[in-house]
Amino acid sequence: MDLIDLAHITPGTTELVGGKAAGLGALIAAGERVPDGFCLTTEAYRSGAVPERAVRAAYEHLGGGPVAVRSSATAEDLPDASFAGQQDTVLEVEGGDALLEAIRQCWDSVDSERAVAYRAGQGLKAGELAMAVVVQRMITPTAAGVMFTANPLTGTRTETVVDAVPGLGTGVVDGTRDTDHYVLPGHGPLPGHQDHGCLSPAQLRDLQQTGQRVQRALGSPQDIEFAYDADGTLWLLQSRAVTTLFPLPPGTDPVRGDPRVYLEIGHMQGLRRPVTPMGVSVLRETTRRWLQIVGVDDAVVDQFLVDIGGRLFMDLTGFVRSPRLRSHVPEMVQVYGPGVARGVRRILDDPRYAPRPAGPGQRAFSAGGTARLLLAIVPASLLGALRALARPAAARERAFHELEQVRRQPLTEPADTASRIRAAAGQQDATMTGPMMRSLPPLWAALIAQGVADGLLRGVLRPGELNATLRGMPHNVTTQMDLELWSVSEAARPHRELLVSTGPDELAARFSRGELPEFGLTAFLEEYGIRGSAEIDVGSPRWADDPTPVFAALTGYLRVSDPEQAPPARFARAAVEAEAALADLIDRAKRTRPLRARCAGFLLRRSRELAGLRELPKFLWLTPLAEVRRQLLTAGADLTERGLLEQPEDVMFLTLDEALDAAHGADLRPVVTGRRREHHREARRRQVPGLLLSDGTNPQALPDDAAAEYGPDVLVGQPAATGVATGPVRIVHHPSEARVQPGDILVAPTTDPGWTPLFLTLGGLVTETGSTIAHGPTVAREYGIPAVICVPDATTRLTEGQVVTIDGATGLIRMHDTEPLSHRDGSEQGAVPETPPAPS
Incomplete structure (x- = not known):
């Protein structure tokens, strides 16, 4: 099939018509007003020749006159890749010859420099993409623009953002014109100050209602191009999913649900990439079992470990709403960086999070539960800490003895697959409640x-x-x-x-x-x-x-x-x-x-x-965790032999309960396929909010006036390891990708002990997340490497080879407009940390 009418496009035909045409077909099926048109399918693109006679006939059937010709690639307007602006659009095309030329221009744009670069950034190859072309009757607008049914900057799902200009909307899309900007509530009356610009209050209400209707029909927040014609009629020209939004917390209603606030805690352990479903399941099960042993309701786990987009968050709502604790929360979260603390202070000013007595959603952190937890931990810990201060050498000896005890624990070989999975679920019990707890007092x-x-x-x-x-x-x-x-x-x-x-x-x-x-x-x-x-x-x-x-x-x-x-x-x-x-x-x-x-x-x-000894408890924990992994992979191999999984590693995309179901014969391969796809999509996400509200808002995305005072050539983070170093930036997203030279300034999303072998030759360290007590900054201090952490978007705001000076005492990063030092002197040695002057 070379051509298809837009009104005849059905769900599931993206490979034939591309993402843009599929979106238009969905709008038409939902009853929205879309300009008439047709789609030249990917079958024509793959044949390499434009079916000229069929195109001319379809154009005449459309009534001739001016049309808009838009690229519609198979990897375009998808849930994880919008390809916005990467392929060509040609407007005001009139006549058969001009239409054929515009179609060829759209085909050629597949290989444009910007499209190739975008695909590379998304991990897509040229062979994975085919191009369809949409041809639609041209609307002559009095006003046009773009509407987001969720705020793309803050993530807020209860706001609609509109940018519009008089006439054609290309000035909005390509950024060449100043726009009229509107931020509308997702529901309810419009703010009184929205009566300005090229859109009337009535048109804004129309857009607001239309956007919410389209979002419901298409199942996710949408980026919609629209136009109003001379008769005041609203036309929808395109709709695609907003691909940059961080996922909502599970089970929340951003409009009618009880507002909640979540703190991202995984980066404290170097977890910036998404955690596997089995990884989350094991952590939750281990925490639940430990809490049961110390006598605390394991419902705490539901708030202490919340999986959002594969990242680990903690529900802070009970603390924020507590009349006694709320004023202390900014100080409590300061260890996660100044941006998180600022975000919490903003939340405390939000009337939705005003103090109130504990309700069902806060009882996991009730006074009784907290008291039982403290009684189970604090007395022995305090006594152990005092003993360690009195006799540090003996405390170290005891701690390393615990490590050796764990390493000498005998391994078992369960009789069957189900037994292996059950053994994996409880493998860490003895270590977590015994040796690991006894190794902590020296650190405290x-x-x-x-x-x-x-x-x-x-x-x-x-x-x-x-x-x-x-x-x-x-x-x-x-x-x-x-x-x-x-x-x-x-x-x-x-x-x-x-x-x-x-x-x-x-x-x-x-x-x-x-x-x-x-x-x-x-x-x-x-x-x-x-x-x-x-x-x-x-x-x-x-x-x-x-x-x-x-x-x-x-x-x-x-x-x-x-x-x-x-x-x-x-x-x-x-x-x-x-x-x-x-x-x-x-x-x-x-x-x-x-x-x-x-x-x-x-x-x-x-x-x-x-x-x-800061690193010892975690290192001790890794021994039983390695055995958990071995048992699960062995179970995965058994399930693969039985045809219930495609490969042993697939077991890591199930939960413990699901793995048991598979051991009893359930075929969960479709579940694994969907989870792998979601995991790979989230692994490409570069920015993860440190704070997240249940309506999708990232409080840290709001402007930071403190950072602006230093000027555009200075980035501001949190001091983590004192010292000053100047050197070339080396951006690394995973330690296996590292190509670092001695003296480089390593810039990474986060770090953990798996990164620390790279530290030995570094000039300095910069991370986007972290805590001064996390593993990476701790080791950086011990090596005498300057470190600045919690620098927002450091891996994108700094560029490879750019020379910077980092000050680990002030948290400032100064960018220099010079060529990289390692290139200037022609040597491999690069820059080295500068020792700060001795205090006088």
Whole structure:
């Protein structure tokens, strides 16, 4: 079929007519007013020749005269890729010859530079796309524009946004004209100030109602192009899903539901990409079991771990509405970054979140439940923290003993698939309630010591000075791991040319086939193969599964040529500098408050003896989590052999309960297919809100006046590791993709221990999310690497190779208009962190 009338397009024909035509067909089927027209299908495009006679006949049947000719690609106007403006539209086309030429222009636009670049960014190849062309009777508008049925900037689903201009709407679409801008409530009366511009209040009400009607019919928020003709008639020219909106929280009604607020917590563990469904299920089950053991209602899990778009959120509504707690919430969330704290303060001013007595939705965090939780944790933890402060060496010995106990736990082999899945569900119980809890007091002791010392030195401390005392921290399992990998790289230097000239993915493949020389990596992976990026997601590969990130780090190590910049030397230097900074700080404080200074000095030195254990509880947890993964993948292999899954890894796109259903014979392959598609779509999402309201609003998307005062060449984030460094930007979205040079400024969405091998040669670290107590910034401090976190859109606002100076004490990033340093001097060494001047 080469041609089809728009009115005859049926659902499910996108591969034949493309996304735009499919959307127009849906509008017509919903009873909306759409200009008459026809579609030249993808079958004609694939044949390579325009069916001229059929096109001319259809054009004459349309009545001739001016028409609009629009591209309609098969990968266009889809739920996860709009392709807005990537292919051509030709307006005011009149005559058969001009129409044929416009069709060929639309076909040719498939290979335009902008379309090719967009497809590459979406992970689509040219062969995956075919082009249909829509031809419609041309409307001569008095006013036209674009309407979004949800606010595309803030995500608010209860607002309709309209931009319009007199005459043709191309000035709105291509951004060449100033527009009349309207923000309308999704329902209800219009604000009184909307009586301006080219649209009347009556037309705005008409658009508002039409947009909501179309959204209901098409099932999601829509981006609609519209035009009003000389008779005042509204025509819809196009409708496509708004692809940039973050998903709504499950089970919420943005219009009539009880307003709620959610805090994204996954990035604290380096989870910026979506968590697999099994990963969420295991985390929820582990949390539920732990709460049951300590005597707390496991309904808390429903609010503590909320899966939104594959990311982990916590429901903060009970805290925000609590008359006693609400004023403390901005301070409570400050650890997640200044943007989150600002967003919470905005929420507190919103009358929808006014304080009120606890209702059913808040009872999970009731006083009784909180009291039971605190009684189960605090007394033993406080006693353990005091013991650790008194005898830090003994506390470290006890903590590492717990690690060895967990590692020596015997493995079991359940008898059947269902038993494996049940065993996986409870695999972590003993570790989470025993060794892991007993390994935490030294960390709490260090945090208490730092907090008290901070208070004692208030008025003496300078920005970043407390962080300077935490550099080069001993007894950190992640630091030790990274330094051991450095030792592996030293043993690999005879093979440097091979390792540096071959891509990490190819090296990993050769390693798995036994084709690489042995230089100690096998032993390293036996010890640390349970680690990886997003490692608390049981569905995420470990280094033992795929050592590509390890080879990426090794390649960076092998480029270090200056012995003074070798990681052991840098780490040792950081420790010396920290001790010097601590001594200088205490000496200065003694001049005005000698007793406080001595107490603070004692606490900070105790902190240095204990804070390195920060990484131990999580590392301890990874051993049973690796066994959970092994059991689930073995179960997945069994289900694959029985024809119930396509491949063993598919089990990670089920929940624990669903996996049990599969073990009992349920064919869940269609479920897996849909979940994989959703997971891959969300994995391409670059921006995830730190706060999210139940109506879709991202409070952090509102303008930040504080950042504007520094000017366009400065980005503002949260100080995380003191020091100053200048170097070229290296943007990395996953550690396996890293191609870092010594001295580079690593810019990433987030980091976790799976990233830290890259830190050893960095000049500095910048992340879009994080917390000063999260794994990445902690390790950065210990290496003496300046770090700035919580920098909004850092991976898009900075460019590869751009030279920046980051200040880890102030949180400022200054952009320089110069070529990259590593290119200027012609060497591999790049920039190195600058040691801040000693306090005077």
